[in-house]
Structure formats: C-alpha cells, structure tokens
Amino acid sequence: MSEKIKAPKEPLFSKKNKRLVTEPLDDNNPVTLQVLGICSALAITVSIEQALIMTAAVFFVLGLGNVIISLLRNSIPSRIRIIVQLVVVAALVIIVDELLKAFLPDPAEKLSVFVGLIITNCIIMGRFEAFAMANKPWPSFLDAVGNTLGYGMILVIVSVIREILGAGKFFGFELFGDRIKGTGLYEYGYMDNNFIILAPFALFAVALIIWVQRARNKSLIEEH
Amino acid sequence: MKSLEKFMRKLEPTHDSKWAKFHPVWDSLYTFAFTPGETTQKGSHIRDGIDLKRTMFMVIVALIPCLLFGMYNTGHWHYVAEGTAGGFMDHFGDKLIYGLIKVLPIVIVSYGVGLGVEFIFCIRNKHAIQEGFLVTGMLIPLIVPADIPLWMLAFATVFAVVLGKEVFGGTGMNIVNIALTARAFLFFGYPTEMSGDKVWMSGIGDMAKADIPEGVTGATQLGELASFSFPQEEWAYGAEAVANIQETAISGFQSAWPIWESFIGMIPGSIGETSVAAILIGAAVLLYTGIGSWKIMLSFVLGGLAIGALTQACAVNPYMLLDPINHMVIGGFAFGAVFMITDPVSGAQTSTGKYIYGFLGGALSITIRVFNGAYPEGVMMAILFMNVMAPMIDHYVIQSNIKRRLKRLKTA
Numbered sequence: 143m144s145e146k147i148k149a150p151k152e153p154l155f156s157k158k159n160k161r162l163v164t165e166p167l168d169d170n171n172p173v174t175l176q177v178l179g180i181c182s183a184l185a186i187t188v189s190i191e192q193a194l195i196m197t198a199a200v201f202f203v204l205g206l207g208n209v210i211i212s213l214l215r216n217s218i219p220s221r222i223r224i225i226v227q228l229v230v231v232a233a234l235v236i237i238v239d240e241l242l243k244a245f246l247p248d249p250a251e252k253l254s255v256f257v258g259l260i261i262t263n264c265i266i267m268g269r270f271e272a273f274a275m276a277n278k279p280w281p282s283f284l285d286a287v288g289n290t291l292g293y294g295m296i297l298v299i300v301s302v303i304r305e306i307l308g309a310g311k312f313f314g315f316e317l318f319g320d321r322i323k324g325t326g327l328y329e330y331g332y333m334d335n336n337f338i339i340l341a342p343f344a345l346f347a348v349a350l351i352i353w354v355q356r357a358r359n360k361s362l363i364e365e366h
Numbered sequence: 367m368k369s370l371e372k373f374m375r376k377l378e379p380t381h382d383s384k385w386a387k388f389h390p391v392w393d394s395l396y397t398f399a400f401t402p403g404e405t406t407q408k409g410s411h412i413r414d415g416i417d418l419k420r421t422m423f424m425v426i427v428a429l430i431p432c433l434l435f436g437m438y439n440t441g442h443w444h445y446v447a448e449g450t451a452g453g454f455m456d457h458f459g460d461k462l463i464y465g466l467i468k469v470l471p472i473v474i475v476s477y478g479v480g481l482g483v484e485f486i487f488c489i490r491n492k493h494a495i496q497e498g499f500l501v502t503g504m505l506i507p508l509i510v511p512a513d514i515p516l517w518m519l520a521f522a523t524v525f526a527v528v529l530g531k532e533v534f535g536g537t538g539m540n541i542v543n544i545a546l547t548a549r550a551f552l553f554f555g556y557p558t559e560m561s562g563d564k565v566w567m568s569g570i571g572d573m574a575k576a577d578i579p580e581g582v583t584g585a586t587q588l589g590e591l592a593s594f595s596f597p598q599e600e601w602a603y604g605a606e607a608v609a610n611i612q613e614t615a616i617s618g619f620q621s622a623w624p625i626w627e628s629f630i631g632m633i634p635g636s637i638g639e640t641s642v643a644a645i646l647i648g649a650a651v652l653l654y655t656g657i658g659s660w661k662i663m664l665s666f667v668l669g670g671l672a673i674g675a676l677t678q679a680c681a682v683n684p685y686m687l688l689d690p691i692n693h694m695v696i697g698g699f700a701f702g703a704v705f706m707i708t709d710p711v712s713g714a715q716t717s718t719g720k721y722i723y724g725f726l727g728g729a730l731s732i733t734i735r736v737f738n739g740a741y742p743e744g745v746m747m748a749i750l751f752m753n754v755m756a757p758m759i760d761h762y763v764i765q766s767n768i769k770r771r772l773k774r775l776k777t778a
Contacts (some may be wrong), residue, residue, distance in 0.1 A: 331515055337555035346529060353533060 166292035174281035197294030437465030498537030508638025669728025
C-alpha cells in the first residue's frame with residue numbers, strides 16, 4: 143500500500159475529494175459498473191419509498207463504517223481485518239435495524255429481512271477493503287457519500303420504473319386512477335404489468351441502465 | 367415491373383440527399399420486390415442458393431395454414447360461447463369473417479410495432495434492415511389468445527424486439543426466441559389476459575354468466591388438465607380410492623375431448639396453435655425446403671413421447687395418466703415442435719447437439735405440464751430454457767469431438 147504523502151493542509155473539498163463523490167455516480171457506479179449490491183436492487187425496488195429508506199440505511203452503515211474502519215486502519219492486524227470489518231458492519235446494521243423498527247415501523251415491516259441483509263451488501267465490505275483500509279477518515283467519508291449516492295441513484299431509477307409500470311403509482315400516489323374501482327385509465331382496459339413487480343424485472347431494468355450508460359460512454363465497454 | 371423498378375430507383379435516397387439516413391428503409395423495400403444486383407465482394411460461404419429474405423418468406427408460407435385455421439377457429443369458439451356454433455361447416459363464412467376481424471388487427475399491430483422498432487434501430491446503427499422480424503411478426507399473433515388487448519401486444523412486442531434481439535445486435539444475434547419472449551412477457555405481465563377461462567373463447571370475457579350455455583367452461587384442455595396436476599394423498603383416501611379418482615378424471619377428460627378433434631384443431635387455444643393438421647402442412651413445407659431441421663422436430667416429439675410414457679407408467683397425479691399421444695395434439699406442443707424450437711438462431715447448431723436439444727426440450731415441456739399446475743403450458747418455458755442451454759450443448763458436443771479426435775491421434 144503506497145499511501146501518498148499529502149500536503150498537510152489539503153482543502154476539505156479539493157478536486158480529488160470531489161471526485162470521490164462524483165465518480166461513483168456515473169463512471170464508477172457501484173451497481174452498474176462494479177455490479178455490486180445487485181441483490182438488494184432486486185428485492186426492495188418495488189416502491190420508491192422503500193428504495194429511499196434502503197439508501198438511507200446503507201448510507202448510515204457505510205458512512206459510519208468507513209470512518210470507523212479508517213480510524214482503526216493502522217491498528218487492525220491484516221490477518222483478521224475481515225472479521226473486524228464484519229463486526230463493525232454487524233453492529234451498525236443492528237443499530238439501523240432497531241432505529242427503523244422504532245421510528246418507521248411500517249416501511250421497516252415491508253423491508254423486513256432486507257435491512258438485516260445490508261450486512262451482506264457487497265458494496266459495504268468492498269468499500270472497507272478497497273478504500274477505508276488505506277485512506278484517512280475524511281476522504282473515506284466522502285467515498286461513502288459518493289458510493290451511497292451512486293447506489294441510491296440506481297435504486298431510485300429502477301424503483302420509479304417499477305412503481306409506475308408495475309403498480310401504477312408514483313410515491314404511493316395513484317397515477318392512472320383506482321385499480322380496484324376501475325376508474326381513470328383502468329376504465330379503458332389499462333392493466334398494471336405483473337411481470338414488472340416480480341424481482342426478475344429489476345435485472346432487466348438494471349441491464350437497461352447499463353446499456354444506456356455504455357452507449358453514452360463507449361470507454362466503459364469491457365473488451366473480451 | 368420495369369416501371370416499378372424505375373420508380374423505386376428514382377426514390378432511392380443517395381448519400382448527399384437529406385433522406386440518406388433512411389436508406390435502409392428504402393433498401394429493405396427494394397430488395398423485397400427485386401433481387402439485389404450487387405454481389406458479395408469477398409469470398410462468401412455458400413451453403414444454399416437461398417438468402418435470408420427467401421428463407422423467411424418460406425416460413426411465412428408455412429404459417430399460412432395455421433393462420434387461416436386460427437381465424438376459423440376463433441370464430442368457431444366465439445359461436446360456441448354463444449351457443450350457436452353447430453358443426454364444422456355451419457356458419458362457415460360467419461366464423462371466418464368473425465375470426466378475420468379479430469385476428470387481422472393483431473397481425474397488423476404485431477408487424478407495425480415490431481418493424482417500427484426494427485427500423486429505428488437500423489437507422490440508428492446504420493445497418494441494412496434485416497428480415498428477422500418478418501417471421502417473428504407472424505409468430506407472435508399465432509401464440510396469443512384472440513382477445514388479447516392490442517396495446518398489451520404492442521408493449522410486449524417492443525419488449526421482445528428490444529430486449530430479446532436489438533440489445534444483442536439485431537437479427538441473427540438473439541439468444542432466445544423472440545416470439546416466445548413476447549409471449550412470456552404477456553404471460554407473466556398480464557396473467558388474467560393470458561390464462562384462465564375468460565380469454566380462450568373470443569368474447570366470453572364480456573358475457574354475463576347466465577348467457578353462456580351450460581357445459582361451456584371457457585377453459586382450454588390444458589387448463590382443465592392442470593386442475594388434475596395435484597397429487598392425491600394416499601394416506602387420506604386409501605390407495606384404491608385414489609386410483610379410482612384418477613381413472614375417472616382422466617377418462618372423463620378423454621371422452622370429452624377426442625384425440626381426433628384435437629388433431630383437427632377444433633379446440634380452444636391460442637390463435638395458431640390448435641390445429642395439428644395445419645401445423646403438419648407447415649412442417650411439410652419447412653422440411654421439403656430444408657429450412658426447419660428435422661432432427662430437432664423429431665427429437666422434440668420423441669422427447670415428449672418418452673416423458674409422456676414414463677409419467678403414464680408411474681403416475682402420481684391424474685394428469686400423468688394422460689396418453690402420451692394425446693399430449694402431442696393438445697396445447698402448443700405441435701406448434702412449438704415445428705415453428706418454435708426449430709428457430710435456427712437460438713437453437714443448437716451441431717448435429718448431435720440438435721438431437722439433445724430437441725429431446726430435452728420435448729421432455730421438459732411435458733414435465734412442466736404434468737407437475738406444475740400453475741403453468742398449464744410448459745412448452746413456452748421449456749423452449750426458452752433450452753434456448754439458453756443451446757450454446758452449452760454445442761460447447762460440450764464440440765469438446766467431446768475434439769477429445770475423441772485427440773485420442774485417435776495419440777493411438778495412431
């Protein structure tokens with residue numbers, strides 16, 4: 143690990159630090175480029191609300207976790223670093239789970255097991271290993287911000303597609319009329335697409351985003 | 367023809383005109399009418415004197431009997447639902463006209479939307495337009511119920527053409543069968559419009575229950591059979607009672623739907639899939655011209671028969687007692703065997719691979735049918751699954767060939 147010796151007074155938002163936030167949004171997106179965190183992208187993107195809450199929970203875990211790991215980085219023996227990282231994630235996930243249950247019981251019920259499964263979200267361990275173990279707390283925090291935003295952005299895009307086409311709603315607001323009473327568009331035979339609610343469609347949606355992204359920026363296309 | 371050619375030549379957008387972008391559209395229309403005058407510049411691999419357009423056109427010809435019978439059958443079952451159907455020849459013209467009115471819009475929407483998507487992608491990617499959609503556009507209407515809302519069909523066609531084909535690079539690059547992709551999308555997206563007992567007889571969904579004649583349920587044979595696909599618990603009824611229930615269920619079914627009627631196609635179902643007779647005419651055309659692979663067709667049917675016989679021999683639910691021959695003529699099995707699994711792009715390419723691919727496809731179709739009541743038609747799922755597996759089958763066939771030859775080389 144060749145850590146660069148930085149000038150003692152680097153501004154908080156230097157160019158390099160800004161890049162930490164902006165890069166995961168597009169060219170180095172954790173979901174569409176590194177293909178991490180796919181499991182939760184499938185499971186909780188049925189509604190926008192769930193996607194946002196999930197993003198907030200991941201932000202809490204990744205932000206705090208990155209800072210903690212970064213603070214501990216010089217004292218963690220490299221042999222047991224994975225276990226230490228796991229302890230940190232596990233502790234934070236339990237905190238976030240309890241917080242959600244206490245203050246947002248309804249959405250927490252819908253997210254059910256998937257909050258607990260943040261522990262297995264590859265983005266978190268990935269960032270710990272790839273960034274926090276080798277960087278100071280402040281850049282680590284910015285890295286967490288960037289990656290959570292990149293992750294959340296994909297979740298929100300996918301959930302917007304799925305909620306509108308699959309449930310006919312936007313943020314819980316009924317766009318096309320009442321489905322059960324058959325008003326609005328439903329009166330003319332419109333039906334919500336059941337397939338889009340099913341988890342496999344999230345894969346199609348992520349694939350479409352990957353397609354659009356690589357069509358715009360050819361340098362992202364992998365060579366075979 | 368001379369004047370038509372002159373006219374089309376005059377319309378040709380040249381490189382400097384502002385319509386240059388639309389050259390692929392012009393080109394596709396022109397080559398449809400005339401054999402192109404240009405020849406291949408570099409060496410080409412000629413296997414047959416037939417090109418893509420001619421190939422596709424032969425498949426369309428093979429599909430015509432299915433389409434015509436499908437129109438008649440749509441009308442026939444509409445009149446059955448109204449209680450005035452009578453025999454085969456009664457109201458023959460009325461039935462045909464009713465079917466035409468129902469089926470024609472579906473065909474037009476399928477072609478219009480699919481070709482629209484294709485044109486957009488060809489213009490964007492600066493390809494010449496290829497004719498892959500000609501067949502797909504005809505297959506899609508034949509595998510949906512006649513009452514399908516047109517906007518759903520349009521949505522499914524866009525989905526299938528974009529995600530089934532264009533993302534992989536267009537005609538000839540698709541991994542799975544495009545028409546079946548569209549059907550799978552409809553099947554999972556709008557299950558109430560694609561299965562159940564409200565969609566298979568045209569117009570029955572809007573009729574009041576009292577207007578439907580007694581004995582007409584609206585379910586297809588597969589739907590009826592699917593209700594048999596639960597295992598009876600021997601501990602609850604006793605083995606003999608279970609065997610009895612199974613026997614009566616299946617013999618009741620077989621006497622209600624004679625095999626001969628199913629073969630002719632006088633059964634409710636998707637537009638083109640019902641008549642095995644019409645499908646066999648298509649199969650003859652495909653086999654005579656060498657476009658469809660007889661290896662795949664044969665092994666698909668054999669696979670179905672083998673599993674049909676096996677399940678009949680050790681049946682655990684009434685559905686499994688159905689005669690394997692009867693399995694061949696109901697649902698989409700025959701249509702799948704002739705027109706779907708033989709798709710040369712998504713199927714296996716090696717000779718041995720074709721046998722394996724077809725056999726497993728047929729076997730899987732019947733397996734899904736008899737075990738899973740939620741998916742009455744296993745053929746669609748089985749073929750899509752085998753499409754995905756086809757490259758792997760080819761890979762192992764080629765590897766084993768290489769190994770065999772290496773061994774021979776070493777011993778020699």
